[in-house]
């Protein structure tokens with residue numbers, strides 16, 4: 001073959017490789033409303049930035065008659081490119097090749113880009129669309145999965161890892177996404193479960209559809225496995241790009257600063273009257289979040305799960321910040337098992353990647369009852385406490401209204417190394433709410449009063465006394481547990497000032513192999 005022909009041969013091979021499992025299967029993929037692996041990567045990365053690797057890799061299996069059925073690249077497209085000019089490593093499973101099922105060589109390709117991401121200190125993004133283990137390959141496929149899992153574990157807290165689920169993700173295959181920092185799923189086309197509907201039916205007799213068992217809605221709302229539910233792949237891709245914009249490349253870097261045109265001293269007058277006079281009336285904590293962050297932009301994580309707590313990313317004067325806030329609009333903002341786990345995971349992500357944390361508190365306490373106790377609220381609540389207490393990133397807390405009991409301690413209190421703890425004048429920081437406190441303290445006296453009117457009068461008097469003494473921020477401020485009581489409309493400015501003062505914060509936890517967070 002002449003040299004010119006060799007070049008033409010290369011071009012032909014590339015064209016062939018880019019067809020994956022062939023035009024018919026690409027068509028079938030499109031008919032399902034799904035993009036191909038390469039289309040997905042092109043959409044995700046800056047235009048023209050993708051550099052593909054291992055395009056000529058093929059599988060090595062000769063069993064079940066697939067020895068001659070080889071597709072260049074096998075069932076995954078891998079490489080690197082940029083998002084807003086910053087390098088990321090990617091892999092996208094190619095459903096047109098053996099249903100994207102994982103072969104030994106596919107695992108090697110994925111591991112190669114994961115290793116490179118670690119070496120270069122860059123995020124890794126995996127796009128999942130696969131029928132699971134390549135059945136013809138047996139244990140080498142299982143070993144391949146485990147090689148990937150091990151790398152997910154080693155990369156955790158070192159480089160950000162994001163998983164998009166754009167098709168099937170079942171069996172043990174779910175554990176790679178589960179080990180990553182964020183999972184997003186498309187409605188209708190994606191699903192995740194350890195065992196599918198057929199096995200469920202044969203083992204437990206339960207009749208359930210694929211979507212009801214492991215669709216995007218189920219995982220976004222019920223299990224919390226998925227952090228984001230998106231309508232389609234385009235929306236998912238834009239979301240990944242946005243998410244990445246809040247993160248540093250790795251744990252040794254600071255998150256990227258962006259130019260900010262929102263005045264840092266912008267006063268938000270509406271905040272002075274946002275809290276209802278009746279302490280039992282809800283309001284939307286998201287209104288407060290939106291009004292204090294740069295350009296009202298807030299990227300909420302886990303929007304549909306444990307809605308009594310809000311977590312997500314925003315910027316203050318251009319600096320990425322993680323926000324954790326109780327939501328009085330849902331279950332009165334109480335802390336329960338799910339909310340505690342959700343917030344703990346988010347706090348730990350921020351801490352791992354040097355993202356400062358703002359905590360907005362309005363929490364009536366932990367949710368009482370046998371349901372929560374049996375579900376292990378003790379352990380789950382401890383997770384959140386542990387996460388806050390362990391975190392060494394700058395931590396600013398603003399108590400908006402209620403901050404009662406154990407939940408007060410948990411929500412980034414001064415004693416859990418909160419750096420600046422502010423409160424609005426509407427804050428109520430106490431061991432418990434007034435009604436409950438009076439029941440405990442005055443129970444005996446109340447029971448001695450027979451006349452109902454007299455009883456009510458007595459209780460009201462004691463409740464008022466208790467509220468005067470405790471339902472305010474000043475007792476906590478008198479001990480220095482609250483650094484300042486701030487005017488609500490000036491919250492943005494005070495928060496930005498606080499984070500600016502914390503830019504050089506250095507706190508190091510004691511040396512140890514690793515902590516033993518109550519899992």
Ligand code: HXC
Nearest residue numbers: 098099101130131132133134135136145168170171172173
């Ligand atoms: C090899 C596979 C495959 C697999 C699909 N294909 N899954 N080949 N190994 N696991 C092939 C099909 O033969 C078909 O080939 C092509 O991919 C597309 O599959 P279809 O079935 O036509 O597609 P669809 O109707 O969309 O159904 C998709 C599917 C289904 C739901 C994923 O294919 C399916 O149930 N596959 C098997 C899933 C499974 O049981 N996997 C193993 C799980 S155990 P042609 O040539 O016709 O295009 C596991 C353990 C992992 O994963 C443990 C890790 C620790």
